[in-house]
Amino acid sequence: MGARTRPGHETGRERSPLEALMAPQALSPVNPVGIVAAAYHLPGERRDIVEWGAEQDIPAQLIETLLANGCRYFYASENESDLDLLAVALDGLAAQSGRQRVASATYVLHAHTQNFSVPPAPTSLLAAVAKAYGMQPRLCFSIEQLACSGTVAAIDWATRLLAADPDAEHALVLTSDRVFGNATYRIYHQSGVQSDGASAILLGKTGTTCRIGPITYRNAPELHMGPSTPANERAIAQTSWLHTKRLFQEHQAAIGFPLAEYGQILPINAYRPNWNLIAKALSVPPERLFLDNIRDRGHACCTDLAMNLVDRGFDVLGQGKPVLYCGRSNIGAYAALTLLPPAMAEQPDRSAPEPVTCEVMQ
């Protein structure tokens, strides 16, 4: 795919696609916000699906299929709660950014995929986090039922809230997921192995390692029941790659930046054959996809974003190249998030924030 350019308005020279994308007017009003730091935690020792499969009586042929699809290692919690997992991720974030900065976040959003992976009602994971860290967020909530694209929605809403609030400096996006059920529940459509894990991402308006760029959603709500029956599972398997491909096409069309020119595309850590098919169909060089963590870490659901950013994305952003994250799910929710290197654009106008209806109790 050839590079598309837009006319430069200052000098008459052609802007590169990246320059055009980075220009303030090309971005949404939420563009002052970026990621300050991120940390993730995968519990326990790394497990090898070959040994684990034998222990769990997983059919050898299925293990062979998983290996052929690029899977190998995963992480599983022994007896940790969601709060335990989150606490390690939060401590990792606090070590980078300072506990006070983390604890003073004005907005705290959480996302998770695994339906059971929360403390029992009427207790609340968010209240437990707030108590453990002495937080008094203006607004907090957990995004659910969007599965592994929920992280992008959490980043999106945190960015909107932060950008509209002149008094707020930081927002936290947390994720946590634990796999429930027997061993077969860890295996994901013969092309993924699910890990337990948690992450903490600090968003801010200054001191950012990257800025939040455009976000595109694509919903296929007819898949809302998830893989609850063999027929639904087939429908998801048959259409999921197509929805993901269309999401990429829609994202590219919306922002005018060619997929092939991203420094790296970070998919969720499953479906390796699928990603390769999509890359081929969209003329994206295969090396542009970051697929190492499908083998090395497994699919930790909503934690994949932080994991792949820490393991690869931040390096690429540090080299001045944008990164694309793609969240997809087996319930019909798909989302693409562009992250932009921070240094290449003039700082956008931070004035005129939206008035905020909701107020915090002092």
Next chain:
Amino acid sequence: MTLALTAIGVRLPPSRVSASFLGAAISSAYLPLYAKAGAHSRPHTVRRGVMSLSSPPYEAPILDQAESCEDAASAIVGELVSADPSAALRVRSVLHVQCTLNQQVLGSACLRLVHSYFKQPADVLAIGQLGTVGVPTALALLPHARSHDDAAALACVSASDKWVAPFYRRIPGLVTYGDAAAACLVAPAGLPRGGIAVIERIMTSCQPSGLDPWVDPADRHLDHLHDHARDCIETLLRPVPTDERRHLRLAGDDYAEGLGARVARSVGLEPLARSFPAGVHLASASPLAAIADGIASAQRERSACRLVVWTATMAGHAAALLVTCEPSARRIPGGWVGQDTDETTDRRSPAMADAC
């Protein structure tokens, strides 16, 4: 900035007798919670395999075994959409809230609502981990919705819960939860043609109690709930002139031991008459049920009802809303929609209009 409701509905199943402190025993629903990984996700006082804890018989609205909380949410949203089919075409945000888990474990209630009723809205999500504060939080998010600048756009906010074992439906001396669903359609600002209520202010708060809901004494919980709700209401009402407060009514969660009346005394507001079963907390649907009661009151009295709605959770989330309910709503099965009116109106007091 205000939000205007153009439709609201509440759906309760029939009251039934239960003799278990836990929710409905549906053997196939939440089995993973009884496995090892479930130890942190089911109440620690419910041992593996236990699906019923004997209690003196009590009544509460309880859904049929086969009806899920997603079914209940879909049913009440369907009522609103049937009453005004053109509204569905304008819904650009779909926000669904729950306290409880999905009985349809692998599914998504918010995407189901989109599939059933709405054409590709810009924002779709389900909100959890807030208990009954989910609806106020969803409303607080609407000014930040992608479609907020579209004056014709509507949002659908729904809430639904079904209490299934191993979760407690009843905690003695503290609360009895009913299965319930509610929904509303919301316009971004002002009181548009056909508006039935205006949400003038929203206050949310997170003050973790640190109390264990199943072990710590009920009176400690009730004290925390009372203090948190009172503080939230008082902060909400700071900009409201004293002489206007005399006309406000108060509605909120139905906890045990007359907590609602105690909160009303503390903040000096007159409680609004409830139309829903006494002694039953309607969980996520509670704030919308309170607003529906406000609209019913405005209808009866043929004048606007200015209402403070509070909700507070044992975990430490709380919210308060200042709402003006209009007398011109039209009754539909399970709720209210707007009558066509000739012009946009603003029934807030001048002081509140300035404050917002």
